[in-house]
Every structure is written in structure tokens, then in C-alpha cells.
Amino acid sequence: MTPFELEEPVLLGAALALLDPEDSSVRAIAGGTALMLMMKSGLYRPRRLVSLRKLAPALDGVRSAPDGGIEIGAMVRLSDLRRSAVVRAAAPVIAETLLTHSNVRVRNVATIGGNLAQGDPHMDLPPVLIALGASVRLAGPGGERIVRVEDLLTGYLETVIANNELITAVIVPPQTGWRTAYAKVTARSADDWPALGLAVSVRVEAGIARDARIAIGAATETAMRLPGTEALLAGRAIDDALLQEAGRAAAAEAPVVADHHGSASYKRVLVAVHLGRALRQTIAGAER
Amino acid sequence: MTAPRTIHFTLNGAAVAATVMPHQSLVELLRERFDLFGARESCGQGLCGCCTVLVDGRAVSSCLYLAAFVDGAGVTTVEHLAADGDLDPVQEAFIETGAFQCGFCTPGFVLMTKQLLDEIPDPSDDDIRHYLSGNLCRCGAYPEIVAAVKLAARRQRGA
Numbered sequence: 001m002t003p004f005e006l007e008e009p010v011l012l013g014a015a016l017a018l019l020d021p022e023d024s025s026v027r028a029i030a031g032g033t034a035l036m037l038m039m040k041s042g043l044y045r046p047r048r049l050v051s052l053r054k055l056a057p058a059l060d061g062v063r064s065a066p067d068g069g070i071e072i073g074a075m076v077r078l079s080d081l082r083r084s085a086v087v088r089a090a091a092p093v094i095a096e097t098l099l100t101h102s103n104v105r106v107r108n109v110a111t112i113g114g115n116l117a118q119g120d121p122h123m124d125l126p127p128v129l130i131a132l133g134a135s136v137r138l139a140g141p142g143g144e145r146i147v148r149v150e151d152l153l154t155g156y157l158e159t160v161i162a163n164n165e166l167i168t169a170v171i172v173p174p175q176t177g178w179r180t181a182y183a184k185v186t187a188r189s190a191d192d193w194p195a196l197g198l199a200v201s202v203r204v205e206a207g208i209a210r211d212a213r214i215a216i217g218a219a220t221e222t223a224m225r226l227p228g229t230e231a232l233l234a235g236r237a238i239d240d241a242l243l244q245e246a247g248r249a250a251a252a253e254a255p256v257v258a259d260h261h262g263s264a265s266y267k268r269v270l271v272a273v274h275l276g277r278a279l280r281q282t283i284a285g286a287e288r
Numbered sequence: 289m290t291a292p293r294t295i296h297f298t299l300n301g302a303a304v305a306a307t308v309m310p311h312q313s314l315v316e317l318l319r320e321r322f323d324l325f326g327a328r329e330s331c332g333q334g335l336c337g338c339c340t341v342l343v344d345g346r347a348v349s350s351c352l353y354l355a356a357f358v359d360g361a362g363v364t365t366v367e368h369l370a371a372d373g374d375l376d377p378v379q380e381a382f383i384e385t386g387a388f389q390c391g392f393c394t395p396g397f398v399l400m401t402k403q404l405l406d407e408i409p410d411p412s413d414d415d416i417r418h419y420l421s422g423n424l425c426r427c428g429a430y431p432e433i434v435a436a437v438k439l440a441a442r443r444q445r446g447a
Binding site for chain 1: 309335348418419421
């Protein structure tokens with residue numbers, strides 16, 4: 001790794017002031033598992049890193065919101081998120097997803113804020129949080145703004161977070177009536193980076209899909225929703241024919257790209273197959 | 289600043305200070321400054337587990353951990369497990385079941401098993417595979433490793 005400055009502010013305002021709106025080589029570092037990989041490979045050579053370690057007490061914890069949703073501090077580590085009783089009650093899909101997310105050591109260090117700020121399309125949580133309708137709180141010098149996760153991620157390792165903004169929390173709205181499932185498809189071990197991540201959230205009434213949110217990751221440049229497939233499902237009676245139709249529609253709609261986990265044509269087949277399976281899983285949950 | 293800084297932390301039970309560079313990793317610090325060679329950098333990407341150490345009781349990949357971040361923390365390496373001259377029950381179980389061939393990955397497996405048994409004293413096969421899925425043994429001693437974890441768990445529970 002090349003040398004850099006390391007600052008460890010204890011207050012959010014000081015952290016924001018240490019970031020540089022004009023210099024993208026100045027970044028915040030939380031757990032650092034993803035940034036360390038980029039620095040060791042020489043892909044990222046920071047001038048300065050602003051550690052959020054000493055802000056952790058203010059940005060920690062998972063709280064129930066009055067509306068039935070939850071708010072997750074940006075510095076909550078993934079292993080704590082997986083164990084959180086509040087998360088398991090409000091959005092169990094998050095805890096289930098984390099079971100095969102990287103490994104125990106990485107989850108002991110990596111944070112949810114860092115996971116989203118990295119903008120890596122191969123992360124498991126972004127599509128899950130998009131399907132849950134989640135947002136982030138972004139703190140900047142001018143105050144706070146709230147951005148939906150689906151609007152946060154704009155491209156490969158790219159987000160709308162300004163150079164002098166920080167994620168302080170993740171907001172998951174109440175999930176009453178919704179069921180969510182995540183299909184992680186790996187080409188090697190179960191906890192590998194996914195070849196495809198598909199998160200499906202549906203609101204089912206009497207066998208009819210009233211509403212659906214479908215988010216894809218790993219097979220595309222960035223995690224994103226598939227609005228055409230969502231619209232196809234809305235208001236339709238759910239049967240095998242519809243699930244197959246939706247799978248084909250998603251495979252056609254998603255701008256799938258190849259990587260070393262699989263070719264684009266292979267990943268389109270994965271989308272067609274696993275969308276139906278994920279939908280079946282959510283519907284089975286809804287009718288239980 | 290890019291300048292070196294002094295950090296203070298607890299290393300294997302003793303209070304220590306060290307001068308580190310901001311871009312130095314924890315595994316570099318342990319090997320170069322403290323002559324602790326149990327943690328070794330192998331894949332360099334947090335995938336193989338050979339650089340596993342415990343920071344405040346939790347296993348981390350010391351190749352992906354900035355040395356500066358252990359300021360104020362407690363760090364335990366494999367060397368500490370037998371500091372009193374007696375092997376840890378996990379180490380004994382690995383030896384008794386023959387849970388290694390070359391031994392390069394063993395410190396990482398042993399420390400990961402320590403966190404597993406701290407959190408789940410009576411782990412199922414699934415628990416063991418889940419906790420150890422991030423540790424790679426290229427000699428392929430996995431069946432013996434799983435057996436070693438079970439043996440250590442039984443002994444620690446006094447069963």
C-alpha cells in the first residue's frame with residue numbers, strides 16, 4: 001500500500017470537515033475490508049483516509065422506528081446486524097442474507113455503511129435493501145438528506161454520495177404485508193461473491209401479487225430494480241405460467257454483463273430460473 | 289499525517305506500545321515488530337484465514353486490518369494460547385485428530401474455532417462449516433478439522 005494520511009476524528013462535523021469535496025482520493029474508512037483490497041491492489045491510492053472508528057458510538061445500534069420500521073447505524077458491523085433481534089423481527093431476510101455473506105472474519109469488521117458506500121455491484125445487501133424499500137441518511141456540510149438505496153448506486157463502484165458526505169444510517173420501512181427473499185447464486189462456494197443476486201419483495205393478497213419490488217445485483221453494472229418485471233406481476237394471479245413469464249421478462253429486461261463468475265448469456269439463464277424460485281419462496285411465506 | 293504514530297494496545301495479555309505507519313497492516317506489525325509469526329499473510333484478501341487473529345475477542349483477517357486501528361484494543365494471536373506452557377484444548381484436539389498436514393493454515397483454524405466455541409459451545413456440523421468456511425486448508429484436512437472442533441467442544445463442555 002502507498003502511504004497516506006490517517007485522521008481519526010471523534011465528532012461527525014470534524015469528519016465531514018476532513019473530507020475534501022474536490023479530491024476523491026480522500027475518503028472515509030469504516031471497517032476497511034473493501035478499501036484495503038483496493039489499496040493493496042493499487043486500484044486506490046488515497047491521499048488521506050478519515051477513519052470513522054471513533055464515531056462508532058454515535059453511529060451504532062439498531063433501533064425500532066415508531067412506524068414499525070428500523071434504523072440501522074452506519075457503523076453497525078455485519079456480524080452484529082446478523083444477530084440483531086430487532087433485524088430478525090422486522091426484516092429477517094437481512095439476517096438470512098448475511099449468513100453466506102463473505103465470512104465470519106470479514107463480517108466481524110465490515111459495516112453496513114461501508115458496504116453501501118463502496119458501490120460494489122457484487123455485494124449481497126444492496127439488492128436486498130432495494131427490495132425492502134430502504135433508504136440511507138447522508139450527512140454533509142449543508143445538513144442531511146435521505147436517499148433511497150436504489151438511487152444511491154449509479155454504476156460500478158459509483159454512488160451519488162458527494163466527496164464530503166457520509167452515510168450515517170440505513171432506514172428500512174415497515175414491511176407489513178410484504179414478503180422478501182434473496183436468491184444468491186454463486187459459481188463456486190456458497191459464501192463466494194455472487195454470480196447473481198436477486199432480491200424479490202411481494203405483497204400478496206388471496207393469490208394475487210398486488211405489488212412487487214425486484215432488485216438484481218452482481219449480474220449488472222450496479223444493483224438496480226427491474227420495473228418492467230414488477231409491472232408484469234402486479235395484479236396478476238400467481239401460478240407457474242406467470243412465474244416462468246416473469247423469469248423470461250427479467251432476463252430480457254436486466255442489462256446483464258459478464259464477469260469472471262459467468263458469461264452474460266449464462267447469467268441471463270440464471271435470472272430466468274432464479275426469479276421464479278425466489279418468487280415462489282416469498283409466496284409460500286405469504287400464505288403460511 | 290503520513291508520519292508514524294504511536295499506538296498502545298494489549299497484545300497477548302501484555303500492555304504494549306508500537307510505532308506504526310498509517311498504511312501498515314496488523315499482520316505486518318505482528319510479524320515485523322513483535323516477531324509473532326503464527327499469523328501469516330497468504331491470500332492477502334481475507335479469503336484464506338491464515339492471518340487470523342482475535343481483536344477484542346473476535347476473529348479478523350489481520351491482512352485487511354490497519355495496524356493503527358488496534359490502538360486501545362486487545363489483540364490475541366495463536367502464540368498466546370499456550371503461553372502458560374500447556375496447549376489450549378483446541379490445539380490438543382487438532383493434534384489428537386490429526387487435523388492438519390503441513391500446518392500452514394492451522395493457527396487460523398484454531399483461532400476461528402476459539403470464536404466459534406466462545407459463541408456456540410455445542411456447535412452442529414452446519415455451525416462448524418459456517419464458521420470455518422472462510423478458512424482454507426490446501427492439504428484438505430477438513431474432515432479431521434471438523435472432528436477436532438467437535439472433540440474440543442466436548443472437552444470444553446466437560447461432556
